[in-house]
Amino acid sequence: MFEQRLPAADFELAYERLAAALDSVGPGRESEFLARLALLLMQAAPEISAVLAAIDAAEAALD
Amino acid sequence: MTRPAANPRSLYFDYPCFDFVRPPELDGEVVTHEVVVVGAGPVGVTAALELARHGVRVVVLDDKASFNDGSRAICIARHSLEGLQQLDVAERFMAAGLPWTHGTSYFRGQPVFRLEMPHSVEQRFPPMLNLQQQFIEQFLIERAQREALIEFRWQSRVEGVTPGAQQVTLDVATPEGAYHLKAAYVLAADGARSAVRQALGLKLHGAAHEGRYVIVDVKMASDHPTERRAFFDCAGNPGATVLVHRQPQDIWRIDYQLDEHDDESEALAEGTIHSKVAAIIAMLGETAPWELEWWSIYKAYTLCLDDYRHGRVLFCGDAAHLVPIFGVRGLNSGFADALNIGWKLACVLRGEASDALLDSYSPERRGATLDIFAQASKSTRFMSPPTRGYRLLRDAALALSPAHEFARRLLDPRQSQPYTYAGSALSCDDDPSFTAGPVVGAPLPDGHCGEQGYLLEHLGRGFTVLYFSADGRAPEALHAACAAMTVADVPARLLVIAMRGAMDAQTLRDVDGHLFAAHGAVDGSCYLVRPDRHVCARWRQWRADALSHAYVRAMARAEDV
Numbered sequence: 001m002f003e004q005r006l007p008a009a010d011f012e013l014a015y016e017r018l019a020a021a022l023d024s025v026g027p028g029r030e031s032e033f034l035a036r037l038a039l040l041l042m043q044a045a046p047e048i049s050a051v052l053a054a055i056d057a058a059e060a061a062l063d
Numbered sequence: 064m065t066r067p068a069a070n071p072r073s074l075y076f077d078y079p080c081f082d083f084v085r086p087p088e089l090d091g092e093v094v095t096h097e098v099v100v101v102g103a104g105p106v107g108v109t110a111a112l113e114l115a116r117h118g119v120r121v122v123v124l125d126d127k128a129s130f131n132d133g134s135r136a137i138c139i140a141r142h143s144l145e146g147l148q149q150l151d152v153a154e155r156f157m158a159a160g161l162p163w164t165h166g167t168s169y170f171r172g173q174p175v176f177r178l179e180m181p182h183s184v185e186q187r188f189p190p191m192l193n194l195q196q197q198f199i200e201q202f203l204i205e206r207a208q209r210e211a212l213i214e215f216r217w218q219s220r221v222e223g224v225t226p227g228a229q230q231v232t233l234d235v236a237t238p239e240g241a242y243h244l245k246a247a248y249v250l251a252a253d254g255a256r257s258a259v260r261q262a263l264g265l266k267l268h269g270a271a272h273e274g275r276y277v278i279v280d281v282k283m284a285s286d287h288p289t290e291r292r293a294f295f296d297c298a299g300n301p302g303a304t305v306l307v308h309r310q311p312q313d314i315w316r317i318d319y320q321l322d323e324h325d326d327e328s329e330a331l332a333e334g335t336i337h338s339k340v341a342a343i344i345a346m347l348g349e350t351a352p353w354e355l356e357w358w359s360i361y362k363a364y365t366l367c368l369d370d371y372r373h374g375r376v377l378f379c380g381d382a383a384h385l386v387p388i389f390g391v392r393g394l395n396s397g398f399a400d401a402l403n404i405g406w407k408l409a410c411v412l413r414g415e416a417s418d419a420l421l422d423s424y425s426p427e428r429r430g431a432t433l434d435i436f437a438q439a440s441k442s443t444r445f446m447s448p449p450t451r452g453y454r455l456l457r458d459a460a461l462a463l464s465p466a467h468e469f470a471r472r473l474l475d476p477r478q479s480q481p482y483t484y485a486g487s488a489l490s491c492d493d494d495p496s497f498t499a500g501p502v503v504g505a506p507l508p509d510g511h512c513g514e515q516g517y518l519l520e521h522l523g524r525g526f527t528v529l530y531f532s533a534d535g536r537a538p539e540a541l542h543a544a545c546a547a548m549t550v551a552d553v554p555a556r557l558l559v560i561a562m563r564g565a566m567d568a569q570t571l572r573d574v575d576g577h578l579f580a581a582h583g584a585v586d587g588s589c590y591l592v593r594p595d596r597h598v599c600a601r602w603r604q605w606r607a608d609a610l611s612h613a614y615v616r617a618m619a620r621a622e623d624v
Binding site for chain 1: 441444450451452453455456459460462463466467468469472473
């Protein structure tokens with residue numbers, strides 16, 4: 001469970017922006033784009049525990 | 064549409080056939096009617112009922128001889144029921160409909176989100192009520208047929224509209240010939256393909272969204288509770304979305320998304336639909352026999368007129384705006400249109416307000432439409448992702464939602480909510496000393512008043528002044544002010560919310576103070592509520608001059624606005 005940090009409206013804005021970016025980069029480069037985005041967001045994360053928890057949660061959601 | 068529209072048949076509903084009655088205009092009589100409503104669908108008849116409630120005589124035209132066929136709009140929101148109770152039809156809706164408060168979303172077979180809509184003892188009506196549109200139309204029309212002020216003219220098709228400075232002339236075609244029908248005002252409630260709109264050369268503007276849905280009604284016995292079920296990428300429709308709703312009379316609504324490459328005519332073939340529905344019913348785990356009842360196809364649009372008023376012609380419902388079904392806003396916003404314009408037209412026709420009052424209709428109701436567009440566009444992109452990027456993010460949110468609240472919020476279908484007329488020219492500035500209660504422009508929420516029932520059933524036919532009093536007494540000047548604030552000759556109703564003192568028809572007892580608290584009120588607080596139950600002014604401490612000023616403003620009287 002992640003603490004809600006972004007206000008809902010900001011989160012929805014980011015969601016829309018990310019969807020558009022994914023479409024812009026195209027299917028062939030989605031993984032590359034998402035990996036770079038993840039690194040940048042890791043750097044913006046407040047602490048290592050949040051990053052590790054996010055990695056665990058994303059892995060768990062693939063099951 | 065595949066089931067015959069001209070002669071609807073149904074497994075559970077007997078469509079009436081309304082005879083054509085020769086109108087006096089066909090024999091040369093020339094009458095200018097106060098209001099002609101074009102379209103006897105639920106929005107048009109609601110508008111007619113609201114006009115009649117305010118003493119306005121109405122002619123309702125419809126080109127059909129019966130109701131619209133099929134279940135169509137099935138979800139009635141609480142705020143609509145709260146408005147419809149003023150028309151004396153809500154009880155019948157409640158008796159026949161299926162209330163619901165929650166829903167479940169599934170992703171690849173697993174439940175991932177539980178929708179819970181707020182509901183408490185303070186509310187008379189449930190957050191949602193499922194009822195087929197045939198019943199909605201039947202109940203409204205049967206209610207309207209008891210109104211001496213409402214005249215239905217069936218099998219009467221509008222073929223031309225001539226606007227004028229003092230009246231509008233409609234060219235009406237009937238089985239016995241054509242005639243001209245004159246009216247001071249015309250309300251166009253004739254649906255998505257509005258003949259009035261086309262006759263005036265007006266266009267809807269906006270966007271079309273990705274995704275087409277086949278909408279199917281099935282008759283099937285099942286004891287599954289009434290809830291909204293949404294299935295994403297499910298066994299019954301791999302890679303696409305399915306929505307399931309229960310309706311009265313053992314009817315189940317199944318909406319399933321088509322693949323972008325599916326041919327529409329093939330998709331609407333009965334055999335194709337039967338196969339598809341069979342797979343979905345198997346996925347639901349239902350084993351009872353079932354039959355197809357009705358089907359149609361749907362595509363999401365966010366389209367509206369640039370202005371809902373064109374001189375003496377006013378547009379409401381689908382004639383004015385088309386909104387996506389996700390969030391059940393179409394008919395519910397149409398009801399709000401009808402209730403908004405009804406009292407305004409009555410005031411103008413009675414000379415209590417100038418024509419300027421009608422200018423508030425489009426900003427208020429088109430504002431509501433644009434708000435719906437913002438919400439519904441997000442819902443639609445979630446239900447039917449338009450691109451691969453949206454699809455990737457939607458599926459990620461679905462996968463994360465069981466464990467993460469932030470993702471669950473994206474699954475919320477953003478069900479229909481009443482709109483706040485913020486910034487309306489009819490509203491006063493809000494009193495900043497309030498810290499709770501409905502803001503100016505918002506609809507007055509309901510509240511339980513013990514043995515006296517619910518707050519909203521006590522509202523007046525015109526304006527209502529809610530006065531909060533510790534001992535149940537109200538200033539004499541308030542009584543005098545209410546008498547002067549009329550709508551169609553009916554003075555404002557003074558409703559005293561009292562902590563103590565006697566209960567009577569004008570005084571609601573608030574023993575535990577919950578109504579005071581819900582309105583952020585203290586002894587002496589006051590709300591001015593419009594006939595469509597939207598708050599147009601409020602004061603922590605009422606002042607006679609401020610109340611009169613607020614009424615003048617709410618009537619768009621020239622000296623003040």
